[in-house]
Amino acid sequence: MDENAEQLWICKDHPPSLFRRFQFDGYNSLRIFLDRLADLSKETEYYPDISFGLNYANITVYASNEKVLSEDDKAFAQRVDELIDPT
Amino acid sequence: MDENAEQLWICKDHPPSLFRRFQFDGYNSLRIFLDRLADLSKETEYYPDISFGLNYANITVYASNEKVLSEDDKAFAQRVDELIDPT
Numbered sequence: 001m002d003e004n005a006e007q008l009w010i011c012k013d014h015p016p017s018l019f020r021r022f023q024f025d026g027y028n029s030l031r032i033f034l035d036r037l038a039d040l041s042k043e044t045e046y047y048p049d050i051s052f053g054l055n056y057a058n059i060t061v062y063a064s065n066e067k068v069l070s071e072d073d074k075a076f077a078q079r080v081d082e083l084i085d086p087t
Numbered sequence: 088m089d090e091n092a093e094q095l096w097i098c099k100d101h102p103p104s105l106f107r108r109f110q111f112d113g114y115n116s117l118r119i120f121l122d123r124l125a126d127l128s129k130e131t132e133y134y135p136d137i138s139f140g141l142n143y144a145n146i147t148v149y150a151s152n153e154k155v156l157s158e159d160d161k162a163f164a165q166r167v168d169e170l171i172d173p174t
Contacts, residue, residue: 027134031125038118047114051138051145058138 001074009061009077016063018077022084024055029085033057036083046076088161096148096164103150105164109171111142116172120144123170133163 009018024030030052037059041047049060061077063069096105111117117139124146128134136147148164150156 027125027129034121038114042114047141049138049140051136053136054134 001071001078006074008081011069015066016069018061018069018073020059020077020080022057022059024057027054030055030057033083037080040076040079040083044076044079046073048076048080088158088165093161095168098156102153103156105148105156105160107146107164107167109144109146111144114141117142117144120170124167127163127166127170131163131166133160135163135167 009020011017012019022033024033034050034052034057037048037050037057046061046064049062051058059077059080061073061080063073096107098104099106109120111120121137121139121144124135124137124144133148133151136149138145146164146167148160148167150160
């Protein structure tokens with residue numbers, strides 16, 4: 001996980017996880033993101049907890065081993081970042 | 088909202104809202120439900136808070152006027168129920 005990605009995600013301890021809130025300009029761009037994330041989840045078998053409303057999505061990536069965040073957990077979070085179209 | 092639907096949703100007060108947890112046998116049936124719900128949201132302009140993981144979805148329908156649940160709010164919740172394929 002590169003430095004840029006590390007600044008975007010909040011690292012939590014109980015339970016160990018990475019959290020990030022994504023803000024969107026509207027429902028359509030949110031839905032595109034959620035569809036891409038669903039495909040990424042199926043590809044990687046990583047199923048983060050996702051909560052969303054009209055124009056936001058909160059993503060929580062839990063440590064797969066439930067003890068400590070692995071490089072794979074962090075790599076998944078970084079791939080989630082890459083689903084966002086560069087502005 | 089018919090009696091059956093009223094038993095399925097938990098009525099909360101602070102803030103006034105309806106909450107229901109939907110459980111699925113797998114990610115595919117969850118995704119079908121979420122896609123249908125997204126279409127219903129666009130049709131009705133009701134955007135409930137949704138949180139989901141691998142095989143569940145928690146739906147919270149807030150009172151549109153932020154004070155009391157209207158018949159329209161309840162009708163939307165019932166339409167969400169109807170997105171589930173009868174087992």
